[in-house]
Structure formats: structure tokens, C-alpha cells
Amino acid sequence: MSLVHEIDYGTPRSKSAKQVTLTVDGQKVTVPEGTSIMRAAMQMGTQIPKLCATDMVDAFGSCRLCLVEIEGRAGTPASCTTPIAPGMVVKTQTERLRQLRRGVMELYISDHPLDCLTCSANGDCELQDMAGAVGLRGVRYGYEGENHVFAKQGGAANPSWLPEDESNPYFTYDPSKCIVCSRCVRACEEVQGTFALTIAGRGFDSRVSPGMQESFLGSECVSCGACVQACPTATLNEKKVIEIGKPEHSVVTTCAYCGVGCSFKAEMRGEELVRMVPYKNGEANRGHSCVKGRFAWGYATHKERILKPMIRAKVTDPWKEVSWEEAINRAACEFKRIQAKYGKDSVGGITSSRCTNEETFLVQKLIRAAFGNNNVDTCARVCHSPTGYGLGQTYGTSAGTQNFDSVEDSDVIIVIGANPAAAHPVFASRMKKRLRQGAKLIVIDPRRTELVKSAHIMADYHLSLLPGTNVAMLTAFAHVVVTEKLYDERFIRERCDWDEFQHWADFVSSPQNSPEAVAKISGVPAEQICGAARLYATGGNGAIYYGLGVTEHSQGTTAVMAIANLAMATGNIGRPGVGVNPLRGQNNVQGSCDMGSFPHELSGYRHISLDEPRHLFEKDWGVTLDKEPGLRIPNMLDAAIDGTFKGIYIQGEDILQSDPDTKHVSAGLEAMECVVVQDLFLNETARFAHVFLPGSTFLEKNGTFTNAERRVQLVRKVMSPKNGYEDWEITCLLSKALGYEMNYGHPSEIMDEIARLTPGFANVSFKMLEERGSVQWPCNDKAPNGSPIMHVNGFVRGKGKFIVTEYIPTDEKIGPRFPLLLTTGRILSQYNVGAQTRRTANSIWHEEDRLEIHPHDAEQRGVRDGDWVRLASRSGETTLRALITDRVAPGVVYTTFHHPDTQANVITTDYSDWATNCPEYKVTAVQVSPSNGPSRWQQEYEEFSRETRRIAHTEAAE
Amino acid sequence: MSSSEDAPHDTGNKLVYMANQIGTFFKSQDADTAPAKIAEHIAKFWDPRMRRAIVAYLDSGGAGLDPAARQAVETLRASIPRS
Ligand code: SF4
Ligand code: SF4
């Protein structure tokens, strides 16, 4: 194995379709118009020396190392900033160029430390490479004069010297090694879009500076790592590389955090991970990353990770470490005993959206085939199940319609109930790039998210509506579109049912759906609603991106339908730049849904009651399947409390922390006789567990993840599982112990089975993914190369279906006791319930969950910034510290749910979406009052938590 | 349940709440077809024990069930497998 090598072409690819031919060093080369000479040369394999150019950012032309000679032109132009022209004749190496380049390098080296041998970038430094490339053999100038290299100059402090900045937990900035090429500055602007870095000063005094001469940690920097990647020297360098040394081999794999699905090179030294570097060929991220995937993988080796199986008779007992065999047998015996006593339907399981497709598929197979019922569900229940039902009804498939690249062709972007800068950072960077090029932006969100106003971006409309009024708002948009005749009649007649459209048009045109009426409900002025609706309908390619702020409502499904209606009515479906795009949270939420994790459907979204698909599975699996739908997560908990559901197998989910109404969840878990948790850590749910099976990380397994754009990508094992088994192997062991054998030698065989049984995956295989890198489903004989964009020649269901979306206010209402509306969300550096990110240095950016409250509401209650406050709802109460900000409107408060201490879900109610039971996280009526510290519930919980996490360490006889 | 101030906790009431919630959507589509659509939705997404429970609830009076939902639950009986 060796390092996966990526070519740096020096400047970005030109998108022009027109080809131009020129001659470089006597060879003819044909490239797209607009390509730089540097890139053209590299394309034929000639690397022109360069320092300030790299293909992730636009050329700047400052180092003067890449000079070339062009026939018929005077001087020596920089090849990075000079575009090619037809018939151009270029020479990249002449005596004159050699002299010039040596002179340039000599100057650079004369102000650079010569500690190459002990430098962390030794062997991975472009300055070093270029010194070699230009044949530099000596430096005529000494360090006696002005320099940036030494702290002291002739005994006195050197005013030009700056100390190292180690404030960022993951990388260092050593100004003495900086060559001021500005690659980092451009990467931060162009790739990441944060504009945290500038070049301060001029000439010899110019320095890279985060913000206004701040430290990296104190600046706007979000630690995405783009600057570190861009830096040609050791100036910006990963601390891990400094600590461990240069990696020697690398493996391409997929990030296990969010639904963007960034592709990374895991750079290794033996089985030790040195760093994760975003992979340019990754089609989801195109070489970019965020702090989580790039840096926050330390949890994989965190000391709290559990590596041995454990059992206990009662949840109040301490855990006892046992062999795998004993733990698996205990779980299997318990499930069998429970089924014998309480009936076949008294057990079930939960698949994980953090595990691979193959692992998810096996868990649902175990439940359907070995348990013999359909009591399987997944965490997508609590996030995007309304997307499945809503888009399924209107378009015929639950899939998001676009790929991420599509955003580059959008003219108007609506972001509703989503905060991509925090939850889907790399996609947000790509969206921001398009916005900086001039696309228009409409943000519909109760809170002023980062996107509304950030560096060089300003939303054209921010409709700050009251939580719970999405359906009214979207229907008002439709009202404007229909009554002002802004709809696309040709599209509708061609692709939708015209009668249904008219029925719908009548409904949306009624006065109760007018912007004026909705202004009263939502608190957004009618003119703003009209303006935004007109912009979307008439501004060119219109794309809608939405998140959990749409789905996690009692009308979540209806809101998804309203979005689908709007896109159909305006003809914004079926080509690049448009579409309806659910931004899915966890890395494999899409996959876990595709793989048949829902109790009513088999993989590929086929209802369990349909004979044809069910018989297909029965034949393949050699069992008879139950044709009745099983229980969904909230139903399982209800049934547990009622005494008809007694045992559960949970792979890689923490329902106690992530599901609403914590007290209800704990009551359900407490009522069960056998709870088996398979995870990396003793998570919150595990406190009610009887068997704990240690899981493996994404670094320790092979498989696939499917990201939010339906892209199936390989996850590759880079180290052996510290716990002994990959998660799919554990499921096989359990299934076998239950009496149903599963025999797979490798996850690729599981994928073959998925492909055999799932029409949309028919042509997917590991071999194909090895060759292509990734593919977007459906991928079968009809779409052998996959499907970047859906519904291109018509809707999957045939005719697009317009559905009436009447606004029905939630029953969760404010009143005198609970006068404020709480809505919840997440932040960039932490991930979901935080089990992983809290166990990394990312906590430096988010030590605790805070309650955002408007200054007006805070003042009324005598709450000051940073005070402890009591947050109470009809379900329960908790305490946390207040953060006073006008990001939220008066009457609305907001918090995240990353920390178990806060237990924000003690507050949320168990109201849920009418169609899918997706919980209503986004609206809870609450009261806020000053408090002295943690609530009694939090203290008791803390106590109980310690109690249930004890492990009685025995000297294992291994 | 003391009043609408409280979240729908106890399972019987919760099923009624869910059935009515489904009913509200389908009534907004078309009042005539609503009962059939509600029944179809419930048969598709509720496991047999939940269906059995709501039918039993109807048999014991069915207080709180909205008329369309009530009609739907009537027709559910046939879809429930014998256990
Ligand atoms: S890490 Fe990212 S955000 Fe921070 S300075 Fe570098 S490019 Fe900018
Ligand atoms: S820090 Fe690195 S990328 Fe930035 S200007 Fe200095 S050498 Fe160039």
C-alpha cells in the first residue's frame, strides 16, 4: 500500500465546452477554453514550478515561480494567471527561466528556517520540492538582515518574528515558516466561505492574520482545515502530523458524521491514523471538509470506549465483562424466552443510521427472519420519515431530487427549517459559493441562522415565522403563485394531473391562504411573503432545501407535500439547479431508510403486505415473513408500557437521548425485560440495558454509506476493530444464536443480496463502486450509471400529484403557564447527541447547551446573559444557561440537544406528525424563569447515571 | 387526561388522538372519501395490536373519536389478523 496520490493541476478546471489546442514544449495539447497554461501543461504531465497556485483556488500570480516563455510575446508571463490561446507555443524550461526561478527561490529560502530535517512537513513541503525542482544549490544572503525566522536578532527581540499560534486544538500556525503565498486566505474565502483570514501589512511586513490579529481560536475560523490543506509549507500543519510523523499509506473512505458524505483519504502509519484529508475526487465534497470529519475522529480511541461485551441481570447491578459467546447467548436466550412467554411480537429492534447499509440491512433481516415479526424501526423516524411519506405520495419516491452539484446551477434558493452551515457544512460552503456568484436566497426560519447574514452573503428575504406555521407559509406561497398566474402551465399539463392541479389551485386561492391571512398566523408581513413567492416563481432555476425544521412537526408530512406542490407548480423539477432537497442529518439516514428499516416496508420502499416483493424475500431468506406492519419506535415504547413489548435489540442509536419526551422513553425501556445495546460507548440508553455489545467505528469496517443525494460510497477498513468484530459480524453471531444462520464472508456479499432484492440497487456492487468511486441510486438496467437527478422525463409515480395542504395548528399551544415557544437545533462542531464529538477536542467550541432568548423576554424575567434558567414545559423541566440574543424573535427560545446533562428532550412533548409519528421537536410551549442550578431531575438523573454505569472489572481469563 | 393542557399520554387516548389527527388530514382532502382513506392509512401503518386496541376502544363506546375516524375504525375489524 502507498499514499493515494492526487495531481495538483495548479488552477481550477475550466467548465467551457470549447476546446483549444496549443503547443507546450513541442507537444500539442487540447484543453477547454479558459484553462491556464499551468493546467494545460500539467494535463500532459509537465509540472511547471509553482508556489502560490493550487487547483482548489483561483490563481493569484504572486510568487513569480511559474514563469514561462510564449512565442511572439515579450517577457515571461506567469503560467498560472495566463489563459491558453489557440495556436499558442509555450516553453516551460529555458536558461532564462531557470535563472529567474533560482533567483526567486533564493529569496524565499533566505527568509526561511533551514531545519528541514526536523520539520514536521519534511518530505511533504512544496517549498522544499521547488528548491529541488529549480536546482537551488546555495543561498547568497545570510540571516543577519531583516527576517521572520529568529525570535532574537543580535541579542534583541526581532520585531518581525511572531510566535507560533497553537490555539486551535487540531492545527498550528508557525509564522516563521510562512511564505505569504495567500493560498490559505483564498481557501478560506473561496472554498470554505468564512473569510476568517487576511494578509495584514504590505511588502516585507505582510503576514497571514486570522481576523483582526486574533488567534485562530479567537477568530471567525470554523476549523474546516481548508487552509491547512492549501498551505504548501509547514506553516499550517496538523498537530497529529507533528506528533506522529508523516503518514506512509492512505485509504479512501467516507465520513461517518453527516449526510453530506464527504470522501476522505485516511492517511495512516501502520494501523495508526495520522490525519484525514478530504479527497478531491469525492463527488459530494469535491475536496472540502468540515471540522468533524477532518479532525474529530479521536473518539475512536477514546478511553471511555467499551471494548468488551458485558451483561447484568438488573439495570441496577454493575456491569460484568464476559466473553462474546456468553453475551450473545444471554441475549439470544432472553429473546427466545420472552417470545415464548409473551408471543412472537413482543420483541423488536432498531437499526442505526450511523452504521453501514450492509449492517442496517442485516439488523432488519434479523428482526424479520429470526424474530419473525416486523418490529423494526430506525432513527429516521424522528427526523425524515415525513419526507418519505410526503414525497412518496406526491412524486412517487421519497428520494431527494438532486445531486449536490446541482446547486451550482440554481438562481433562487429557498432554505426552510434547515441550518446547513451548522448541520451540513460542506454543502453549505458550496451553496455559499453559488450565492456569492449572485444567486438569490430566501430563508424561512424562526431563527436568524448563519445563512441569513454571513461574510459576503445576505438573504434577500428572511421570513422569520412562528414555529409551527410552515404549512400556512408554504400554502401562502402557492396562493401567490396561483392567483398571480406565475405557475408553469406547460409543465403541469405535461407532467401532472391537470384536474388535481385545478382542485389544488382552488384550495390555495381561497382567502384563508392569502398572504394577508397567513401574516396574522405566522407573524411575517404579507408583502414579504408575496415578494419571496414571486422571486421563487420567476427568478430562474428555483431550488428548495429543507431540514428537520420542516419535518419535526405535527404537520411535518403536510409541509413536505406543500414543498413538493410548490416545486411542481413552478416547474422546478427534473433538471440541474432546481428540485426538492431534504437535507438529511446523519451520515446514513438515507441508507437506513433505503435498506428496509421501517416496520411497514422492505428495502426499496415496498410495503410488507405486497405479495410479490415479500415472496421474493421469503424465497431468498428461506423463511415465511409476517405480512402485517410492525411497531414504530414510539409505538414500541407505548406497547412496552402496556406490557406487550418486552425486548429490544438496538444497534448504534441512543433513543433515550435523541427521542422526545425522555420520561416516556425511559418508562418504556424500564418496562422491558431485555434491552440489548450495541454501541461504542455506554450511551444514555445503555443505562437501561441488560446486554452491552461493543460496536466498531467506521474506521474499523468495510461497507457503504448513502448520503443525502442518494450517493452510495464505500467505507473502507483502515484498522482492525478494537472490540474484535465489525458490527455486521455481531449481528450474524446474534442471528445464529437465535437459530437463523447468516453466512457472509465480506460485506460485499451482503450488498450482492441487497442488489438482488432491491430494484433500485440492481446494478450496485462493491466492484462497481471500486471502479466508479460512487453511484447515485436508482442504479439498474434503466439507469446503468445511476441517477444524479430524479424525475427527468416525468415523475416516478407517473403523473405528479398535487395534494391539498390545509394548515392545522398544533395542539401544543402557548398559554399563560407556558407563554414561549421552544424550538431546537444543532451547531457545527457537535454531532447529534454528541456521543462522539463530545469525546474530542471539538468541545472547545461548545461546552454546553445554551438557551437562546430574546433580550425583551429575558428582561421581563430578570434573566441576564449566562444566568442559569429553569426551562419548563408540560412534559418536564430542566436547567441550562441563558444566552441573550436577537437571533431569536420575541416569544421564541431556542436550544441545542448535544449534551446529556441538559436533557432538552425532557422538555419536548410526545406530539407527533399525523402520518408518520415523527415527533414534534420543533414546537414546545415553555416557560423560562431564573434558577440556581441543575434541577432535581437532573441531579437524580446524574446519580442514577453513575449508578447504572458501574463496571465490575474481573480479571478476564483470556 | 384532565384537559387539552396535557400531552396525549395514556395509550388508549393516544390512539384516538392519532386516529383523529389522520382523520383531519383526509377530511381536508375530501370529506366523502375520508373514512376509507383513514382506514387504509391505519391498516398500512399500525401494527395489529394497535388496530385491535382501537377497535376494542370503539366497542367500549369510542368516546372522543371523531365521526370520520369512528367510521374508519368500524371498517378496520376485517383487516385484523387473528392472533
Ligand atoms: S480552518 Fe477553515 S475557517 Fe479556519 S481559517 Fe482555515 S479555511 Fe478558514
Ligand atoms: S500560511 Fe501557508 S498558505 Fe498561508 S500564506 Fe503562509 S505559506 Fe501560504
Ligand code: SF4
Ligand atoms: S461531518 Fe459532514 S460535512 Fe463534515 S466532513 Fe463529515 S460528511 Fe463532510
Ligand code: FES
Ligand atoms: S504559481 Fe504562478 S505566480 Fe505563483
